[in-house]
Amino acid sequence: MPKAEATLGSAAPQTPPKAAACDSASLAPNPASKAMRITLLMQRPEGASLDEMVAETSWLPHTVRAALTGLRKKGHKIAKSKVDEVTRYTIAPASLS
Template structure:
């Protein structure tokens, strides 16, 4: 048993995904993208405000303090969940930072002891 496709006079013309809507316009290349208008202006204008530090940099700053940082302090500062914050500490260890922790009065405090990236 073979299946045949039905063709009818009302069959719609199919276009390829990259074909432009106007088939007769040969002035534009198929698939060429136009640059966004705001990109050139934003790139030419120097930023007036300094960039806010990344969250991982904020965690490093907190860990470099003399008192270090608790997990709750890092969670509050970054807005991350506790397991994400612990994963970020693991990522810092993989990047060469030596992170130590101590538990005083039932609260664990983390410190950056040294780093090879200093």
């Protein structure tokens, strides 16, 4: 019995595997992601309304607004305009690089 106790106590702690190194290619947006879908909607000439982005992503309005804030923080230029009392959002295709 003492031998079994010794093997339990002497086991080395397991360390988690190291994460893969991040590069700019791995940080590129997934074309099928919901964030990319709202970006593509906003690239249209007429832009996109909040309701259109909610319908496309199945997100709640506050989640879509948070995604827009995230895009702004990443340096994307998002413009707002009112058309018939509806706010429309547009993003320039060049700002996605």
